Amino acid sequence: MKNDKAKEILKLGLPKGSLQEAALAKMAKAGFNIQVSSRSYVPYVDDEELDIRMFRAQEISRYVEHGYLDCGITGHDWVMENGSKVHEVGEFLFSKVSRRPARWVLCVPENSPIKSVKDLEGKRIATEVVNLTKRYLKKNGVKAEVEFSWGATETKAHELVDAIVDVTETGSSLRANKLRIVDELLSSTPRLIANVDAWKNPWKRQKIETMALLLKGALDAEALVGLKMNIAEKNLAKLLADLPALRNPTIANLSLKGWVAVETIIDEKIVRELIPQLKAAGAEGIIEYPLNKVVY
């Protein structure tokens, strides 16, 4: 029995390095607690149906494509760079502050004469995403030399090459290096991807889908908060009419005659505008509380 059961294992790849901490934290919020040990390359996870491996984000899509992994979390950019044939299960936004995607952009020094991709003809470009860049040039009918950069690409634009293709989130590192963005090649977010065959296996697919559902629930919950308040019944209709943000609230009767409790889930970003309005509309005892997961 146990042996049969033991065969049902899902191999999941998670990214090492800059995305690692965020990926592990999100998995924990989704309900999968993972412990990475310096002694072993196999992390511990409190789900016997999962077998986890950590790789550089750049490599995961390749191993998912080859079937060494059933599924993995990696950036859309590296799926594209590697040209991996995989099934994309879902998209997730990890970064709390900006929730902005990573952008791969073509940059030149602020005072460079290069104004568009067309001006790159015959030039030299340094980048970590050689394939993406070559495809982009081809699409634009431009011939230029593309060389692999092992890092610190933004420091090379001033002396060593004519342009770079680098990743940025807020653009501040580019500005600090006095670079100008000429074009955007790709906007990338973290994805859960699956091996094509694994996706056809019913048990694996269900396991992956459940994981995606929980992960989505956890990530959605980061951007949302619970809001609860008491209000006189007579003011309720106007409150709901004026504040469409309070969509589908749960309205519970209170023992205090004429009063109800209104509870809803809203985007944390609008709380700072909403609270003064709620007070103005007669709401009392407004409390905001954190959520672990939200599944509609």
Next chain:
Amino acid sequence: MKNDKAKEILKLGLPKGSLQEAALAKMAKAGFNIQVSSRSYVPYVDDEELDIRMFRAQEISRYVEHGYLDCGITGHDWVMENGSKVHEVGEFLFSKVSRRPARWVLCVPENSPIKSVKDLEGKRIATEVVNLTKRYLKKNGVKAEVEFSWGATETKAHELVDAIVDVTETGSSLRANKLRIVDELLSSTPRLIANVDAWKNPWKRQKIETMALLLKGALDAEALVGLKMNIAEKNLAKLLADLPALRNPTIANLSLKGWVAVETIIDEKIVRELIPQLKAAGAEGIIEYPLNKVVY
């Protein structure tokens, strides 16, 4: 359109150094996510109407007074030391553990003959708050030399000067240096202060007030928790009568006949005394949950 809008910017100063981490965390709880970058002296904030600068707490009131900043968070002590003419919007307590204000105290070695401020006549005092100390001496009719101390003031009291004026929260550092407190000059807490002209500008004032409301809601929430329990309706009246701490509870009917759910917000500090009493009064399924913000 966009240009007109772009003019409506509030410049906010936040303290660097020891208060920095707390200030950023509280702002995040209030709904303003800020990212400080080593590459830029302008932090990123996810509110386009805010423009944030980080300064030493000692300097903020001066820049608010001069109008370089519209408002700022700093300690009451440095507003007083600088003698800055600013509008005080609100007071906030940051420290979770003690919630005690910082105290600027006059100290001497344990075995010093100095017993009161009067004994300082003709003596030498080292301090970081030269102006506060001079005003204090003047008020007490004492003439003494006050010199600026660049730090580690508490080590100077034994050899270099006759007394010091230093800041303490719990007094433990003073005791470790065998110093005795003679008098307290000032008790200080963090404040949100505004430039006098900015406060007269309706848009800026509303923006500042909203920020203060959310910050207060977030800080209040740190000291409070949500408490929920089920109780038989027949026991409810006695429960509420005996436990005045449960002020203004929300009482919801349950489908189980004869039972109600009682929910309230209380000071976290009294939970440890309250829970045993609630159990004794017949409450069941007591749960305590965290809050992000509380606005009455």
Next chain:
Amino acid sequence: MKNDKAKEILKLGLPKGSLQEAALAKMAKAGFNIQVSSRSYVPYVDDEELDIRMFRAQEISRYVEHGYLDCGITGHDWVMENGSKVHEVGEFLFSKVSRRPARWVLCVPENSPIKSVKDLEGKRIATEVVNLTKRYLKKNGVKAEVEFSWGATETKAHELVDAIVDVTETGSSLRANKLRIVDELLSSTPRLIANVDAWKNPWKRQKIETMALLLKGALDAEALVGLKMNIAEKNLAKLLADLPALRNPTIANLSLKGWVAVETIIDEKIVRELIPQLKAAGAEGIIEYPLNKVVY
């Protein structure tokens, strides 16, 4: 008055070192905020009835037994190793990931001929728990030399001694050192222990019991989450019948006719299986929220 009151102090010992951070975090969740200062060996706690001391986990039971401490948190293993006569108040699980107890195991190199404790006759064993090991050998009628190991015990099994008795949680460090577990001597979890006389003192006992109740409430809450959802009344009975995990839910009437809000507290571990089932059963707006304390 105050003086009489001041006599009612409970001396609590907390573990330094590897357990320290967890112990302080759990105490904070229980409502006791503690600040450890490098300047003083007496930590600050926001409860005037508590006097806290930090010791190595190995030493606490001895000081509780002697009465220098009224109570303390330490591992069951060190109570046993020291043979301390103390009252055990409660057991607590600290580690979020595995919630597995620490196990003291007899180990030998993978390729050692030793297969059972009987094979240790005349051998040499290195361990940090000399007394536990001697008692274990005696119980098994085996005579062997036991020597105290000052640390890094697992590296000694291959060259210096024939076997070791070492502590492990997941066994990964043992595997990395190519060691095989022969037997388990003791499984240990953190405990709250009390001095026998302190336990007879009504004030101290009540104080200890309250602390244990709150600590248990906080630890239980770590493994539990709140779950809330809306469901049509007609689907409710089936939902509850099919999902016994939803024991004792609070069911509140909503103003929307025919719908109720179901709220319950469940083990976080089953959420990942439960949520897909809830959706299938017709639940909507499912949210999971964190808990600080749960007291049934």
Next chain:
Amino acid sequence: MKNDKAKEILKLGLPKGSLQEAALAKMAKAGFNIQVSSRSYVPYVDDEELDIRMFRAQEISRYVEHGYLDCGITGHDWVMENGSKVHEVGEFLFSKVSRRPARWVLCVPENSPIKSVKDLEGKRIATEVVNLTKRYLKKNGVKAEVEFSWGATETKAHELVDAIVDVTETGSSLRANKLRIVDELLSSTPRLIANVDAWKNPWKRQKIETMALLLKGALDAEALVGLKMNIAEKNLAKLLADLPALRNPTIANLSLKGWVAVETIIDEKIVRELIPQLKAAGAEGIIEYPLNKVVY
């Protein structure tokens, strides 16, 4: 006996902070090994005639002037800023890489209209050296407001003030902040300074002078190296004539007829030019060795 002897103590102040590590290393090279303990504000030194205190460089000249210290190592800048009346015993260069003095410079944003000190009339200047700056303005007949900056002065020049007076060694931090140097107020190097009365005390003066001699010997040795080579006697005259850098070499007879050993002390900076020339001139077996101290 011992008591009389015990009175002959020299109190020496050394700088904390950025200069601390260098100052302690140089003292060690001079033969005075000092151990700073986090437990005590009195460092240990292996010379019973010395009593060492650590202060911020800004404060040392004041305490030397007042006589709390007999002598101290601090920057010339802070002696001048404090206007301290002390005896300057010697100047020392600490930094190996550049051996350039610290320069206090008047800076403005690159694109500021301010071109000279005269353009500061009526402006506002931020600086850590308020007194130096005021004296400089007065000397130039300019009236401007000078305010004390608590740090990060270079970030203030763009928004908060019109100009700053800041310290720089290589100017790279100024360039990174897009600032332009308008004028230099002061060039500063570390100094050994003495209290005027201590300098009149023969024992103290001799102790200070010996310390200065050894410190100078140690610092000189950092910029120098020993160079040794063998050369045929017939080539010696030409070698010495052509290479005046080899001043005052020690020439020793070797047992090998017609050969001598030439040994000298030279500036490390010229070694990289000299060695190829020495080889060309017939020198063999050239070795360069490090020196601890050099006293001419």
Next chain:
Amino acid sequence: MKNDKAKEILKLGLPKGSLQEAALAKMAKAGFNIQVSSRSYVPYVDDEELDIRMFRAQEISRYVEHGYLDCGITGHDWVMENGSKVHEVGEFLFSKVSRRPARWVLCVPENSPIKSVKDLEGKRIATEVVNLTKRYLKKNGVKAEVEFSWGATETKAHELVDAIVDVTETGSSLRANKLRIVDELLSSTPRLIANVDAWKNPWKRQKIETMALLLKGALDAEALVGLKMNIAEKNLAKLLADLPALRNPTIANLSLKGWVAVETIIDEKIVRELIPQLKAAGAEGIIEYPLNKVVY
């Protein structure tokens, strides 16, 4: 004048990352003091004729080949991997402990059936040196898939690929991962390389050669020590005959009749065997001293 002079600049590339600290330390021993600042990508060097850039070791040969750099220090392995056409000026050993070259080796799991390169036919190999590996396979007439590994290559040999080509110095990391070395592809040491055109420019070539001479002098000196001793003249001949390691000693007459001073430079590694022998041969007052540079 200055402008003409300013044109004579040598652009030198130094490796970032694991080789960086060693490279900067060796340059300093050679007489070139370099300061890397986080604020600027152009390091400061105390030689106005040098212009330094830091790159990943992997990239330097490419930039030297292209002429962006006149010369650079990098590993022989990356010159080969990149297939860069550059002039090799000299070889240097950086590591004090082992002075062993880095070896790129073909590895498989200990229990793999692969015994030689021939067994790789149709297999998959992960490596950071894709070109080197492909050339190696071609030379051996083997067809296999080679994929680029972004790091942690040694963890991939057990599951993801059939073999890896990885770098090792002592082999301990390979053993820890239970890998077996099948073959060695390349043995690599740090090299000073020059651009072909720069090498033809007389000024640049002389500057590079001087730098190489000094660097070699500094590196040689690390493996050597000075040894000095006194010996009676009558024992001298036998000492020199018996100990050929004392090649070309400098023998100086002492004023003490019948005694001479013997001084020589020897390999530090043989000192531990030599000193007991010297004592036995009648040498007295043996001292060993460190060297900065040695140029024969």
Next chain:
Amino acid sequence: MKNDKAKEILKLGLPKGSLQEAALAKMAKAGFNIQVSSRSYVPYVDDEELDIRMFRAQEISRYVEHGYLDCGITGHDWVMENGSKVHEVGEFLFSKVSRRPARWVLCVPENSPIKSVKDLEGKRIATEVVNLTKRYLKKNGVKAEVEFSWGATETKAHELVDAIVDVTETGSSLRANKLRIVDELLSSTPRLIANVDAWKNPWKRQKIETMALLLKGALDAEALVGLKMNIAEKNLAKLLADLPALRNPTIANLSLKGWVAVETIIDEKIVRELIPQLKAAGAEGIIEYPLNKVVY
């Protein structure tokens, strides 16, 4: 052949922890370069005849006694505490600053009534050296309880026990804890110890003695420096007569008539007194240089 040779291995134990860095540095100065890897418990050493293991200083003497190690470096204190029967080869002083031995002292609170060991009758003592303490009490005819302290012993003297036996070098930690030294039990320095049988093996003994000779040469060299100066021949006799510290100088003739070079090795501690005297006696061009090893 190689196999026979391979049997001649000396197993050396070195201390982990606080002594580790110093022990490895001293071994390197003696000519044995050791590399400790986190991946392996067997350090690499560049001498194939040595096999090194790292243990806690407390354990080494036991493993030397049992023969698992042929020799080891550890403190005299732990040899005594363990009562290990080993051959002591030599004593070494590691600490540059104080060169003072570690002292195990009996301490009590400053205001304790305990004035001598006799006052300990019936008291309780905490210590890390239980055996040493019991022997000391027995020797003094005192009966007291001795309990093992797992660390931070000095904090226990005020509340938990009546006295402690703790280790101190400068006494500053004891003073900071307001403890008074009652008596000294043992003064301890690092020792090279050998297993009794290994010492009888000629090859091992010679290997150990060579290592001891080199280690002593390296440690002696730390306290010594080379001093070289030129002096007119006519002043030489007086110089040598007046300065007996210049024992056995090497006096070499210079080519400059009437001048000699005087070179000697002296204790670094007296340099600071000697240099002014040398100058006064007519010495010129005095240089001090560092030594690696000194073997008389």
